[in-house]
Amino acid sequence: MTQRIPVAVTVNGTTHRREVEPRLLLSDFIRHELGLTGTHVGCEHGVCGACTIRLDGAAVRSCLIFAVQADGHAISTVEGLAPERGRLSVLQQAFQDAHGLQCGYCTPGILMTVSAFLEDNPQPSEAEVRHALSGNLCRCTGYQHIVDAVLLAAQRLREAG
Amino acid sequence: MKPAPFEWHAPASVAEALELKARHGDDARFLAGGQSLVPAMNFRVAQPAVLVDLNRVAGLDAIAHGADGSLAIGAMTRNARIERDAAAAHSHPILAEALHEVAHPQIRNRGTLGGNLSHADPASEMPAVMLALQASFLLRSRRGERAVEAARFFLGPLATALAPDEMLAEIRIPPLPARTGTAFLEVARRRGDYAMMGVAAVVTLDAGGVCTAARLACCSAGPTPMGAPRAAATLVGTRLTENDMTAAAALLREEVDPMGSVQASPAYQRHLAGVVATRALRLARGRAA
């Protein structure tokens, strides 16, 4: 008999209640139970970073956490970044302006990593940005424009106070 | 790459967790940060029937700083927290230095020190650091508790002294004497990868600059984290000159037993062991003075 566990998970401010099998990965829960498909899955072994979300504020791999473990926790995903529909956040806008994405598959994970990173380090050096990005693989861009986008976002966020 | 089914328990107390583990024995695995276990489950290399999830257990994630400069770290303390702990950085700077090499920030946000050590991957940085720091591990079971020195904890690749009903509850790190310098250095293909070779060095000098104690331990250097007691012993009584360090590194190269990997041949790893040990010693000496 398959165990089913009730969970209540708050995602981008909305609490979702579901009953799930313990083995359901949080990445699959977010994507396929909640329909928030902005979070992507690239390796399911914690290396590529595409599935990075924020769990109680911390950037983590959603493919290495079971959905049952998120019960009672707050998650944010790429869908929660923009201030409103039709507008981009400062970080998202910087990625468009600096051409910080190509296929866009790794992008949501990178945005979630960087959103946490810039809260910790609002004035990063290029080297620090590269370190922060080292857990997110991108196969398209060669990273240069991503680094530029992060530095641009940091500058704009500082200017906006 | 979806995990096989399992029964999940999320106890709230250590006692409850130990009870569950005692009941299920080898069929059960503790789930700590999950940053090694869950990938293995996704690959279906690991298929535990039962997971005892420690993430809701109270009281396993404290960092206690002793007045003597010792540290006691709860096994479920996330690596990122240890990395950022100011007092730990002061008493044992090698912890943050080595943790910085452990995978990536997202992994350290979730991964725990106890989970890392219990996983006992010989390529992992922290077991070697624990060896060099002469840490001891508090193991608990329904039967009671016991302390096991790091040197006796790691038995082989992914094998530890933990009995089927035991949990690693706390990591105890003794204080570092005055004029002690530490360093962790590794050579990896990319930052965040398991090292091709890593060395933790701890040296203590007397007021005159003579080495009174030295410890060296390596990761990716054998079936377990590998201490290099003979190499370390040759340093005691010396002034840690370049020659002294080079000679010790040459001995260390003979003490390790690297197994090779897709990334590095055993011969290259052995060569690296000498290079990295010399550099780590140089750094540690500089920090001890």
Next chain:
Amino acid sequence: METRHVGRPVTRNEDPRLLTGRALFVDDVELPGLLHAAFLRSPHGHADILGIDTAAAKARPGVVAVITAEDLGEYWQPGPLLVPPPPIPGMTFRQRCQVPLARGVVRHLGEPVAMVVAESRYVAEDAVGDIVVDYAPKPVVGGLEGAVAPGAPRVHDDLPDNIAAEVVQRKGDYAAARARAAHVVRRRFLYDRGASIPMETRGIVASWDAKADRLTVWDTTQAPVVIRNGLAAMLGLSERQVRVVAPFIGGGFGPKMMMFYPEEVLVPWIALRLERPVKWIEDRLEHFVATTHERSQIHEAEIALDADGRILGVRDDFLMDTGAYNPYGLTVPLNSQCTLLNCYDVPAYESRFRAIYTNRTLVTPYRGAGRQHGIFVMERLLDAAAREIGLDRVEIRRRNLIPPGAFPYRNEVIYQDFAPLTYDSGNYGPILDKALKAIGAEGFAQEKAAARAEGRHLGLGVVCYVEGTGIGPYEGAKVRVQSSGKVTLATGIGTQGQGHFTAFAQVVAEQLGVDVRDVEVTTGDTDQFDWGVGTFASRGAVVAGAASHEAAKAVRAKILKAAAEHFECAEADLEIADGKVAIAGVPEKHVTLGTLARMANPLRGAVKPGTEPGLEATSYFGPEMGATAAGVHAMVIEIDPDTLRLDILRYVVVHDCGTVLNPLILAGQIQGGVAQGIGNAFFEQLAWTEEGQLLNASLADYLIPTALDVPRMELLHTVTPSPLNPLGTKGAGEGGAIPVGALFAQAIEDALDLPARGIEITEIPLSPSRLWEIVHGGD
């Protein structure tokens, strides 16, 4: 030419959707009643299948179907051959195409043996584990040289040996050239296997709508139209009944051009049979063995030069690993064979290749697609020759560059597009000059010596390359002005991040005087446009871009004609700008494009005979041959002589891809290409055992470069427009990746002074460990 949009660094139209998580990728498709497929794959490199027991899998709750080759009946067919070989006299080509599910024998690790369809992917994987297959392992054909050794085991029992193809091509008389050469340099070169590793694996969702009598397939393909046509034929449906959508694709790089993958044959078939939608998403473990690879070749090459270092001729003989099947024909080895000639005036060339079957995953083009190997061989030969002659490595290159007056330059050998290889245009000297200046080549000897005095080992690399791009046969585009005044463009190619939604919009906006944001581009949906070939060979921007240009020009003509009728004036008196047509000099006399579009689609009344409704045009473009881009990469590295890890201190790319549509997008393409080149040169290598097992089938073990491994690059351009298309563009997608192996080899030799120690680097990929063996004489 003054342009408003083309050539500008326009930020991308597609980005807001991608940045907010609203872009549809294949795995985002959710449908009521969706089932999930998983595949049982061969755990062996080579084995006979003695029996398959699926009973336990079928009995598992939640399992809907378990399919083996036997269940496929007539539907089980090898193939098809995607790229037939070009007609080269005297060639041998033995076609053995992949099969949907292995029948009787498995020929590579990961070859599909059975398909399970279940209520969830989790259950499907459980059931895969329930299937019991009785395998009898057979000797594995792994290494290339072993594969052609006498008495080698055979991948295909019905063939006499493992030779899949043999092709000899010649230009001039190499024997005569060699006979009068002052110097002949001969070397053996190795290039090993890697994988493309797009961040999104492959995936397919198929849904049969019985009421609409239609099948819809979402597929991560680079060639949706070809997939549509093939599926319709295989499934016995009309083309109308099949819609293939290649939505947002998370990187392609070539292997998503391969077709038909077994899963592409099977998932639509089972969806049709079950009358339920079925999804299969390749997981990363599957990706390492089930998505095609590239790059394993061994070359024996020699170069003949006169006393001044001028090339008299080149001879090359190489083996190329094609994997267990060869549906992609000869594209990769032909690219190697042709691209070896590089940007140099080589009067005589003799080249033979043999494509070899091995018990490994199929080989199809991956970014660069064989061009790497040719460039590596030629650039390495020139470096060795320069040393032998006592010439500077840059000087030997400069002396041999094809002079600017020699274009079109005919290389005679047949290229992958079936045409004799001809370089359409080029001016190579300035590219080299710019690169040398930007990297600081002049002062480098001093810089190197100063660093060495501090115990630091710096090395400089400078290598040249060409890239055949923008090949035919054709692409098409349909442009329409909507009644809102906004413009739609549809083309048949798929898009995997190249910025087509923006670059094509720029091309259209240029002609129609609208904002780039007001051009909505659709790619890869056969309901929107269903003629076309696909995105490969750096051809999307060139061929589909030219088609978009032609279609937009035709719509522009319609707009002007309609406006001229409206204003009763001459077309020459009209201007198109800001979404309006106005009489020149009388801006208040204007009409919007939307109004004209409505007028062109009257609902009552009568139109003149022959009138076509709407402001719409469809155009096709097919170049007579490919356009040849060129470039130089230069790099300064620092290598730690003790660990043999290296840091890239400076990296310069000078590139000529003709007219630039969007420099922002171009920069991204080049930077991304270089990153993959760096991975190929120094990080990525698939490691196999003799039994055909893959040792590093994970992203923790197969190392693609991170943000810390790819340096900031300086990009510079020269522009030599192509005469082959109306925009003058050449492709740019692969150039970044092509010369990097040769560059690493040269820079590392320089940094460690290897030639002075009698050591040369003749293989790629490298690694610190492998370098240590090379430097210390191990093998």
